[in-house]
Amino acid sequence: MDGFADAENMTGSKTSDRGFRVPQPPARPGEAPDFSNFDFGEPGKLPLLDAEAPVEAFEPFHDGLLRVLDMDGKAHGDWASMVSEEDLKEALTAMIRTRAFDQRMMRAQRQGKTSFYMQCLGEEAIAVGCALALRDGDMHFPTYRQQGILFVNGIDPEAMMNQIYSNKKDPLEGKQLPVLYSFKDNGFFTISGNLGTQWPQAVGWAMASAIKGDDKIAMAYIGDGATAEGDWHQGNLFASVYRAPVILSVVNNQWAISTTSAFAGADKNTFATRMASYGLPALRVDGNDIIAVIAATRLAAERARAGLGAVAIEFLTYRGGAHSTSDDPTKYRPKEELGSWPLGDPLDRLKQHMTVSGLMTDEEIAALEEAAEKEMREAENRAEEVGLVHAGEGADPAKMFEKVYEEMPGRLLEQKKEAGF
Amino acid sequence: MSETLSNTRSMNMIEAIRDAHDVAMERDDDVVVFGEDAGYFGGVFRCTAGLQEKYGANRCFDSPIAESGIVGTGIGMAAYGLKPVIEIQFADYITPAYDQISQEAARMRYRSNGEFTCPIVIRTPTGGGIYGGQTHSQSPEAIFTHVCGLKVVIPSNPYDAKGLLLASIEDPDPVIFLEPKRLYNGPFEGYHDRALKGWKDHEDGKVPEGYYTVPLGKAKTVRAGKDVTVLCYGNMVHVCEAAQAESGVDAEIIDLRSLIPLDLEAIEASVKKTGRCVIVHEATKTSGFGGELMSLVQERCFYHLEAPIVRVTGWDTPYPHAQEWTYFPGPKRVGDALKKVVEAK
Ligand SMILES: Cc1ncc(C[n+]2csc(CCOP(=O)(O)OP(=O)(O)O)c2C)c(N)n1
Ligand SMILES: [Mg+2]
Numbered sequence: 165m166d167g168f169a170d171a172e173n174m175t176g177s178k179t180s181d182r183g184f185r186v187p188q189p190p191a192r193p194g195e196a197p198d199f200s201n202f203d204f205g206e207p208g209k210l211p212l213l214d215a216e217a218p219v220e221a222f223e224p225f226h227d228g229l230l231r232v233l234d235m236d237g238k239a240h241g242d243w244a245s246m247v248s249e250e251d252l253k254e255a256l257t258a259m260i261r262t263r264a265f266d267q268r269m270m271r272a273q274r275q276g277k278t279s280f281y282m283q284c285l286g287e288e289a290i291a292v293g294c295a296l297a298l299r300d301g302d303m304h305f306p307t308y309r310q311q312g313i314l315f316v317n318g319i320d321p322e323a324m325m326n327q328i329y330s331n332k333k334d335p336l337e338g339k340q341l342p343v344l345y346s347f348k349d350n351g352f353f354t355i356s357g358n359l360g361t362q363w364p365q366a367v368g369w370a371m372a373s374a375i376k377g378d379d380k381i382a383m384a385y386i387g388d389g390a391t392a393e394g395d396w397h398q399g400n401l402f403a404s405v406y407r408a409p410v411i412l413s414v415v416n417n418q419w420a421i422s423t424t425s426a427f428a429g430a431d432k433n434t435f436a437t438r439m440a441s442y443g444l445p446a447l448r449v450d451g452n453d454i455i456a457v458i459a460a461t462r463l464a465a466e467r468a469r470a471g472l473g474a475v476a477i478e479f480l481t482y483r484g485g486a487h488s489t490s491d492d493p494t495k496y497r498p499k500e501e502l503g504s505w506p507l508g509d510p511l512d513r514l515k516q517h518m519t520v521s522g523l524m525t526d527e528e529i530a531a532l533e534e535a536a537e538k539e540m541r542e543a544e545n546r547a548e549e550v551g552l553v554h555a556g557e558g559a560d561p562a563k564m565f566e567k568v569y570e571e572m573p574g575r576l577l578e579q580k581k582e583a584g585f
Numbered sequence: 586m587s588e589t590l591s592n593t594r595s596m597n598m599i600e601a602i603r604d605a606h607d608v609a610m611e612r613d614d615d616v617v618v619f620g621e622d623a624g625y626f627g628g629v630f631r632c633t634a635g636l637q638e639k640y641g642a643n644r645c646f647d648s649p650i651a652e653s654g655i656v657g658t659g660i661g662m663a664a665y666g667l668k669p670v671i672e673i674q675f676a677d678y679i680t681p682a683y684d685q686i687s688q689e690a691a692r693m694r695y696r697s698n699g700e701f702t703c704p705i706v707i708r709t710p711t712g713g714g715i716y717g718g719q720t721h722s723q724s725p726e727a728i729f730t731h732v733c734g735l736k737v738v739i740p741s742n743p744y745d746a747k748g749l750l751l752a753s754i755e756d757p758d759p760v761i762f763l764e765p766k767r768l769y770n771g772p773f774e775g776y777h778d779r780a781l782k783g784w785k786d787h788e789d790g791k792v793p794e795g796y797y798t799v800p801l802g803k804a805k806t807v808r809a810g811k812d813v814t815v816l817c818y819g820n821m822v823h824v825c826e827a828a829q830a831e832s833g834v835d836a837e838i839i840d841l842r843s844l845i846p847l848d849l850e851a852i853e854a855s856v857k858k859t860g861r862c863v864i865v866h867e868a869t870k871t872s873g874f875g876g877e878l879m880s881l882v883q884e885r886c887f888y889h890l891e892a893p894i895v896r897v898t899g900w901d902t903p904y905p906h907a908q909e910w911t912y913f914p915g916p917k918r919v920g921d922a923l924k925k926v927v928e929a930k
Contacts, residue, residue: 184643186642186647330907334907341719341721344718357719357721358678359678389649389650392651392654393651394651394654422622422626423622427647428649496625496626559908568901568902576902579901583900
């Protein structure tokens with residue numbers, strides 16, 4: 165599938181004649197980006213599905229790619245009918261705010277206000293589109309790259325910044341690494357630092373909803389790289405076996421720190437195909453096309469809510485920035501790769517669609533961007549005024565002993581006293 | 586030391602570990618190195634940088650993000666006759682491989698009555714002090730020392746890191762090699778607000794070129810003293826040195842270097858001499874390795890003890906992010922314990 169050259173002839177190879185291979189990306193730093201092995205298909209070509217369609221109807225979507233927007237901002241095909249103008253305006257605002265938030269926090273990290281940050285540059289449409297397609301009471305099980313959910317689900321960005329700054333108002337009271345939020349009221353499950361673990365948990369949450377006869381659904385997210393973990397396979401199996409009302413989404417952004425998705429098997433079969441092999445209906449979707457993202461997720465949600473079980477989605481995208489602020493991608497991929505991703509930038513594409521289709525003017529969009537920039541600047545000022553992890557009012561040290569258990573055991577109480585609290 | 590080499594080079598712990606890999610791969614074609622981001626990129630801490638370029642992708646390669654798969658395939662390679670040296674990106678992420686490590690690698694020799702063995706080295710960065718929060722800071726040594734069949738090694742400086750890693754690679758049994766990540770770039774006494782000292786000016790930052798080993802199971806007396814024995818390893822060695830200097834207590838500081846095998850002779854001799862003992866580790870207290878050390882000292886030195894043994898450890902909580910320095914057992918806490926133990930009547 166999405167081909168990668170094999171390292172058949174790396175230096176010093178002694179056993180390569182026996183077929184041992186180590187996947188290599190088509191281009192390394194200094195080489196020209198190369199996405200020629202992808203087949204992206206055409207927008208508007210794949211038929212609109214009914215939410216209750218038989219599993220076989222999903223087959224064209226395993227290797228094919230659900231696309232609505234072309235690269236000139238025009239929408240094609242029936243899938244577009246699932247998304248309203250209101251949706252798009254909401255999506256645009258949330259994507260702009262997500263990006264403005266990321267930019268603010270990247271800057272804050274460079275200024276030493278936080279030790280660590282992770283942005284979702286180039287992937288904003290996925291989290292935002294999914295959040296728009298779900299409803300109150302549903303639960304997202306995000307990774308660190310789905311902050312976009314929160315900008316749909318009504319978070320005050322200052323709360324996120326307080327978490328990042330581990331200050332006195334940090335809702336997690338300093339316990340957790342920056343960006344590993346937990347916002348239950350916003351349908352946002354506590355993010356684990358350990359990859360893959362939340363995939364089966366989302367399935368279990370959905371199983372519970374079904375067991376109780378509720379109509380809430382769960383949505384799981386996982387990076388391409390993390391699908392290698394056993395948890396991914398087990399979650400897929402449980403979702404299929406128990407027909408759990410969960411949407412299982414792989415965010416395939418081509419990279420897992422320095423290794424390509426080929427290390428997770430993506431050069432052999434698409435993630436959609438592999439999830440389909442568990443008997444799940446599966447869709448492969450252009451993750452940089454907000455209309456396709458909302459439409460696919462809405463169909464999946466409707467299907468899961470109707471009691472027809474889990475739906476798998478592979479979102480195809482590209483990681484626009486470094487893995488985290490601790491990473492330097494120029495060491496392992498060509499600088500020019502981002503600008504060359506054939507499916508472009510999701511925010512630019514939506515903006516273009518809004519103007520091309522006459523839904524908004526450039527001026528209106530610019531005003532949204534200005535407002536978002538201002539919102540984030542002011543939120544950051546407020547957060548910083550409260551404190552940073554090293555300065556001002558930081559999280560209360562005594563809090564570190566709380567919430568290990570509901571009731572603090574005697575030995576821990578002794579330790580707390582010994583620590584001077 | 587198996588060979589004395591006069592040429593030394595100033596290295597930080599990352600360079601020393603990388604150099605150990607290089608020496609081992611040069612000497613032995615059967616040494617293969619792999620792990621998440623460990624191939625082309627050379628590891629997120631750069632401990633395997635340059636090895637793929639030098640030895641080829643067949644001997645140093647990236648892996649899928651699947652710790653159980655990494656260790657499981659490593660066991661298979663070891664059983665075949667290779668010497669896998671594998672990297673788990675953070676010790677916090679070793680748990681998906683716990684089954685393969687504790688039930689498989691550790692028991693291959695025993696359950697096949699010696700037919701199959703597992704000479705594997707599993708390297709992984711351990712400990713806190715880098716604002717890494719709950720999932721980049723843990724010290725899981727005790728969940729491995731509790732499994733018979735495994736060896737557990739923790740260096741505290743570049744010289745030992747290279748020598749111990751080479752010894753671990755040669756070892757016929759599985760070795761969990763825990764690298765205190767806070768020490769990669771310099772000795773750390775526990776003061777996060779002071780400038781980082783590099784390894785350049787440190788005696789143990791002078792690393793011999795080429796091959797040498799530091800044997801497993803031999804502790805090192807970092808400082809001789811007569812009033813109290815301090816048992817420590819990894820990050821805590823430097824904290825204990827600082828605590829000694831600040832408290833003025835005449836402590837004998839022993840860097841255990843490997844927990845399994847353990848240098849019982851050194852421990853026993855020292856405690857019998859001083860009559861007092863403080864045990865320090867960064868890991869949580871309950872069921873930590875300190876509990877084992879305490880029992881051993883009690884079993885062997887009870888009639889020489891003049892005061893109760895004291896442990897200074899991380900608290901029994903997950904490793905918090907913002908409160909890292911409240912969690913980290915720094916020189917103040919260790920110094921207080923030293924004074925308390927020497928003053929006890
Ligand atoms: C169990 C586990 N192993 C390793 C890591 C270290 N790690 C954090 S993110 C990452 C790469 C993940 O890549 P991917 O799943 O593709 O997500 P992306 O970062 O691209 O969004 C790795 C290896 C971890 N957090 N947890
Ligand atoms: Mg990825």
